[in-house]
Amino acid sequence: MKIRCLIVDDEPLSQDVLKKYIADSPMLELVDICFDAFEANDKLQNDDIQLIFLDINMPKLSGVRFVKTLSNPPLVIFTTAYPEYAIEGFEVDAVDYLVKPFSFERFLKAINKAVEKINFANMKTAAGNRFILLKADKKVYKVNFDEIDYLQSFGDYIKVFTSEECLVVHDTVKNMLEQLPPEEFLRIHKSYIIALSKIQYIDGNQVKIADQLIPIGANYKDDLLKTLGEKP
Secondary structure (H helix, E strand, O other), X not given: OOEXXXXXXXXXXXXXXXXXXXXXXXXXXXXXXXXXXXXXXXXXXXXXXXXXXXXXXXXXXXXXXXHHHOOOOOEEEEEEOOHHHHHHHHOOOOOEEEEOOXXXXXXXXXXXXXXXXXXXXHHHHHOOOOEEEEEEOOEEEEEEHHHEEEEEEEOXXXXXXXXXXXXXXXXXXXXXXXXXXXXXXXXXXXXXXXXXXXXXXXXXXXXXXXXXXXXXXXXXXXXXXXXXXXXX
């Protein structure tokens, strides 16, 4: 299946470059070209668009502000001549940021990121969300929820401890919590998330899981005890 995409850019020269690159990419299908965010908004309301090539510096409404108005935005690759806008672009979870003029090689690198995100989403949907996909060691691991014992954060990384191994992924505690079923997993410390079903016992301010004693943060103990049906 081709990825249905939309160009949103008010510069004809930029449009022409993107049109050519898209035409040379077998995985892409160009649905339309819009000159501003208002045209793009109408197109998104009436068509199935999976990916937008979006200029940031446009009249009336900037690309970043436009994305923030969308309740369920498609994937976005920003294209602009102003590299200083890169940080602002990634605040809305953009797939990538292309600084004009960019080569076809750089364009293809951004497309591959989009394809990866779409494949992740499709695999999760097909499986009914009973597993999580984790990128570690340049591989993608499918880990069932019931295989996870606990998770530990350190810096910009998370260690995911399963019954068989420990996977190190580049992620945050907040993002992990959003992907795990809340009825099965609980944060008990600023650095730890545990699988409730794997608890062996609680000893003071520690919990035993998989033969490991894990600290319980003072601000999290009441929630843990309430979840387990115990009085704080």
